[in-house]
Amino acid sequence: MRTSAAAGKDGPVARTPARTPHATTGPGGADGPPTARTSLPGDARAPSAARRFVRTVLAGWNAHAVVTDDATLLVSELVTNAVVHAGTSVDLECRLDPAPGGSLVVEVTDHHPARELRARPRQGCGDRDGPAHGGQGLRLVAELAETWGTAYRRTDKTVWFHLPTSPAAHSTGTLSEQALLRDLRVAEILAPGAGEPAARRTGERGSSHRALSFLAEASELLAGQFDEDMVASLATQLAVPRLADWCAVWLDADGAPGPIRPVPRLARVWHARESRIEPLRLALQRTPPVLPAAGHAVPWPHGPSGRCGQDGTHRPDAPDGTALACRLVAGGRGIGTLLLGRSAPATMADDVACLVEDFARRVALALASARQYTRQATISRILQRGLLPRGVAEIPGVEKAVVYEPRGGASAGGDFYDVFGAGHGRWCFALGDVCGSGPEAAVTTGFVRPWLRLLAKEGYGVADVLNRLNRLLCEEAAEAAESGTSPRFLSLLHGELVPHAQGIRCTLASAGHPLPLLLRPDGTVRPAAAPQTLLGVVEDVGYGSETFDLTPGDTLLCVTDGVTERKSGNRLFDDGDGLATALAGCTGLTAEDVAGRIRRAVHGFSRTPLDDDLALLVLRAT
Structure with missing residues (x-):
């Protein structure tokens, strides 16, 4: 039996989704409301595929532009959370509710019922998710949706939401004004220090919205890459200069763990100033990062100065400023390390560290997919040579x-x-x-x-x-x-x-x-x-x-x-x-x-x- 918790803008409501998604489509009519369903892989391709699916379906249903934008944003975040935190395939369903006033009903289902869609808080970052909800996507759902809820079953878990589709619900202002208001609401949710006075938060809204767009763009570009060196190259060029002045990616050897672990390979180095790429590469090769198998961004090298080696001694050839290192982990297994540095300030803000962690998770998923493809292609080549x-x-x-x-x-x-x-x-x-x-x-x-x-x-x-x-x-x-x-x-x-x-x-x-x-x-x-x-x-x-x-x-x-x-x-x-x-x-x-x-x-x-x-x-x- 389904256990469902539902919420609305004015308190709890009793509306729950009518059915579980399946990989089919239906036109509705006498047999029911217009419905579209799909299943997505549990990897980095899922958010991009989910966005395309929602836009295609809603375009066919002639949905309002604001509804389409809101649904696409919410689905992208929920699917990302499901892939990152549940680690399973994802089922997605969209349908038009025939109730008076009309609404779009969307369900996102993963197949790991025991885990909630929560972003792990890190010390110093604050709880971005707030006390009542789990996961960045759920905060957006709570703000933008008419009603929403979660349903837990033995084999899966569903997050669902309703968006109003009637013209009256979106009749205030022009389409551009409506889109601006939506963006401001999203930025309000994602802005660091959301509990601070509005005057202080105003200057941060734009950067938070840009952060969301940056993560969506990163997912789009990294998805479907079949070469791990290409993934590393894209990751460094995405990070510079938007997140850092320079970036490097180390890749662990792809093999069974043994008593002797191979030295990670410095796959890619990128700097905002091209003339400094090679000196930076030489400096980093002499001081590779050594990190535990965790997904948190930590200062690197240890100590207050970016010109200190890992033993704390002064290194005149080390990069200037400060840097953050983050393990790239997918499926519980370390794949490599992402290192980002800035010439100034001496420390990086907590919101930047949180964004680096989100970015690193996407890079790790793309690397895991590329390695799986490479292994399969290698097996095929060996088999072909034998035939x-x-x-x-x-x-x-x-x-x-x-x-x-x-x-x-x-x-x-x-x-x-x-x-x-x-x-x-x-x-x-x-x-x-x-x-x-x-x-x-x-x-x-x-x-x-x-x-x-x-x-x-x-x-x-x-x-x-x-x-x-x-x-x-x-x-x-x-x-x-x-x-x-x-x-x-x-x-x-x-x-x-x-x-x-x-x-x-x-x-x-x-x-x-x-x-x-x-x-x-x-x-x-x-x-x-x-x-x-x-x-x-x-x-x-x-x-x-x-x-x-x-x-x-x-x-x-x-x-x-x-x-x-x-x-x-x-x-x-x-x-x-x-x-x-x-x-x-x-x-x-x-x-x-x-x-x-x-x-x-x-x-x-x-x-x-x-x-x-x-x-x-x-x-x-x-």
Whole structure:
């Protein structure tokens, strides 16, 4: 049962959200009010995605500009708090309440019910959240929303709020005046010393609003960066000169903790004066920060003067002024250290230290995301190298060229190729495509290619190799069915080349694969094999092969369906024998030139990126 605490501007109210968000959308009407829902990742991308989602939804609902701005601001802060303090994915729901007067209802749900959305107070900063609410976002909600509340359940926690949508609620003044009033209310909430006399607070409002805009901009720029050095570079350039005169970022080694901890790497140094960047780098390399695993900003180096080393001794080469160091922590794990310095004053104000901590949390989340992406990309590259041959064999009297482009660049794919010596004057080649994509297809590729090599080197002919591979894959499919996993089928083009006095004897077979094309020196093109069934589908099928001679000038083109089924609108590249037409124009070209021309034709067929792995093998008799 849901336990809900609700509040309004004049005291408690009994209004609670009607439902929990789901990742769907609905137009409303007879089935209910207009509703939009989405789920967001629990990382630095979430606030930016939440802002775009709210603006898109409210634009479609023709919401008032002030409502849109307020909702976007509140959602951005609540989602940021949920990601930073709850550390889970976030569900977001927007709907129009059909009650008299009308209002926009927004719910932000995280999946960590035991933790409140509170910003941890630090000594000397004061409690920015006030006595009644938790988290900077909740203070904004309490001020800007008509009503709001929180709901705790066993598996999640929701913060919800209502914003009036009726024209009468926003009829005072022009849109620019309304926006100014809203900004002043927000600045009033965020201004340091909010309990002090209004005259003293007036000069601080603008800086507080700029701080909020700065954090929103930082989240926007850091989100989606896949390189940790780029994150470090952006962080220093965001901080200088808005937060400090200079900034540096150290990155911890990304590895399992051990008895010997690697020295942090000084990834980026930035100074408002370009001529001082290199001297500052040298000074900081001699005195790296040593901090506990905490997220609070602390003075650095220790002591009242920025020209003291960490041992308290005078350092004439140390940076002038004062500095704050803050550990970059994400998911409870230290990632690095952020250091910001000013030439003056001798100490930094508490509100600056609090802002540095908020900024550091965003930098840490962006670094954690970048490292996760890098780890996954590295695994994919290593796996891909293991799936492909380290080299292709040299065949007497045959030029060869290979083009292999997995979809997505470095990711492991289901296409593979091989050219190898099989002994006794025989060379074999293969081009295959596992049905499906991703790691599952790569696993099948990983055991098919060694099987194929082993069978060919044991002396089995082309047709016998396909028959035995088919039986092995059918056995794998039966085991997959028993375990509840999906079977993997394989299309394969396999051939054998034997040089002799009159040319190259070629024996090949195609099992569910795009047919190889043979280009003669006179420009004629014909299929070089007959179509047969995919491997791993029918156990008792018998495969056959075809034999012909490659004479000097003959070119054999073998491709995967990433070539033939390349799309441009409703057309495919091989519609109307498009591949044969492209190959006919390659008469007299070398194997490398044929491969390059076909590749360019495939890429140029559509403006969109490749949506499948692309592999082609060209063999030309010389």
